[in-house]
Amino acid sequence: MINFDDKRNFYRMMLNSEVDVTIIDDEANSQIKATCRDLSATGIAIEVDHPLAMSTHVKIKLQSSSEQVQPLDIRGKVVRIDEECEGMYLVGIAIEELD
Template sequence: MKDFDDKRDFYRMMLNSEVIVTVIDDEVNSQLSATCRDLSATGMAFEIEHPLAISTHVKVRVDSASSQIQALDIRGRVVRIEEESKNCYLIGITIEEID
């Protein structure tokens, strides 16, 4: 049994960082500004103004606050969408690759 509240296999790091989300598409790879809320070894949640479809593939760039720590480039797939308020959607992705 796990000793933390949400019973997940990996801890979540709560963040409030600006990130760039690239929607991976055959025709256009559009970029969106978003706010990363949390990050774990297997997933991430971020807020954006418009919803994304389930199973959409995305690339998320998380810049580091320190020049000594490399930025993260995360590739993942949308697995959850929650409308939090007008023009505010919480998007959950499963991480498929980290560079």
């Protein structure tokens, strides 16, 4: 359960949705699959099987589960990396642009 005393400015929505991540900072614009763990007005946390470098710019496409709601296109940069277990990383991304 979310503790509202954690001094966050924005509520986090807990998700468990597959997302497509494009790594903008590399020349190939590599694409990887990830799982979106949570989303707020200023950030998104994704779960990946290999770490991304700090300050890496990414583009994330979050599909909607409803045809009536358009998918979210998020641009942001990596601000946190936590290894949860071997081969599993939680990557925090600060949202810079949202479409």
